[in-house]
Amino acid sequence: MLKTRVTELFGIEHPVIQGGMQRVSTAELVAAVANAGGLGFLSALTQPTPEALAQEIKRTQQLTDKPFGVNLTILPSMTPPPYEEYARVIVESGVKVVETAGRSPEPFMPMFNEAGVKVVHKCTSVRHAKKAEQVGCAAVTIDGFEAAGHPGEDDIPSLVLVPRAVEELSVPVIACGGFSDGRSLVAALSLGAEAISMGTRFVATQESPAHANLKQRLVEASELDTQLIFRKFRNTARVFKNTVSVEVANIERREGTEFGDVAELVSGKRGAVVLESGDLEHGIWWAGISAGLIHDVPTVDQLVSGIVNDAKAIINQRLAALVKA
Structure with a gap:
């Protein structure tokens, strides 16, 4: 078992996290991640209304009795979604972990704190990560420039950004951006992170709702795609x-x-x-650059167990042998 502050904080078996992804992070995928011992996040805004989110949370709870969370991405908009209503649904559903992204979760922290909900904020810079810690987030996810979605404007890759965040923060750091396998997990742990968060890699799993053509294209992709x-x-x-x-x-x-x-x-x-x-x-x-490291479409359980087992083998065999030498 790979035990870190993140596994202890969220009551999960493995330091492997599936980040919230629009239209992809639905009940079947999230429950599969939870059942495999990781932590999955539903995408709140994939659901058209707060009421629909409540139903998706209920569906997930019927598929797993293990911890999972909900992603609430807060973006500027002329006609913003009813974020507070989505947040209230999360609280009232009994979910105890929220992943926020975009704008600061500070306006929602009193509601989450009162309900005992732990907040993980996704950041693309050390300065934003420090602000997330200041407003009370239990952990931060650091998105390196390799990540899919919006990796920020500083263009700093995970190899530098993750240890910089670890240097500056006291809360656990979750590494995101370029992570996809056991080698990635060992690398993240060596940089001081306490879990990895993956998006693109989880798209190419059997439980992902993405079309089979898209999954196959990820298998065929290189790091240049x-x-x-x-x-x-x-x-x-x-x-x-x-x-x-x-x-x-x-x-x-x-x-x-x-x-x-x-x-x-x-x-x-x-x-x-x-x-x-x-x-x-x-x-x-x-899609992130980690697409170049995707070579199959396994079940979520096969993926998570493979990552953890490969990481343990690298630590116990390859790296241990180097120390002995």
Whole structure:
């Protein structure tokens, strides 16, 4: 067993976490992660209403009796979702772990603290991680530049960003961005992190709701198959490289381009079609550089147990032999 402050904090068996992913982190995947001994996060905003989230939490509770959490991503918007209502549903459902991302969870901390909910905030910089600790987060997830989604604007990879966060923080650090296997877990632990969080790797599992075409494309991918977009708008995003994402990047390079010039290409509706239909050129879809290390589509249990067993073998055999030498 690999015992860390993260496994103790959340009452889980393995220091392996499945981060919240829009339209992917549903009950079947999250429950499978929990049953495998890891910690999975439902995506709150995948559900169209707070009431729908309550039902998804209930479905997950019917599939597992082990700990799991809910991701609540807080983003600026002209017409924001009812974040407080989603937060209240989480509290009232009995879920005891929340993963927040985007804006600071500070406005919701009194509600979560009163209910005994532990908050993990996703950060892309040390300065934001320190702020998360200050407002009372129980742990932070550090997203290196390798990560899918929005890896920030500092372009610092996990190899440097994770130990920098460990140096500055007293709460546990969870490493995210480029992590996918037993080697990754050992590397993260050696950097001072106390768990790894994976998104792209969990997409390519049997319990993931993503279309089989997408999973197979991840198996075929190399480390060169992601594309950075939204750089011009200071909202950098890492997605899979396809005709749409390359077109978006090319449009951005033109003088005077505004977000409205690419908005239709990057719409969430188009991305949903990709996941559901398997038409991989219909829109953008998230993927991290770790896609280059995905070579199969296992069950979640096979993936988690394989990661942990490989990590133990590396620590007990390869690294131990080096010390003896």
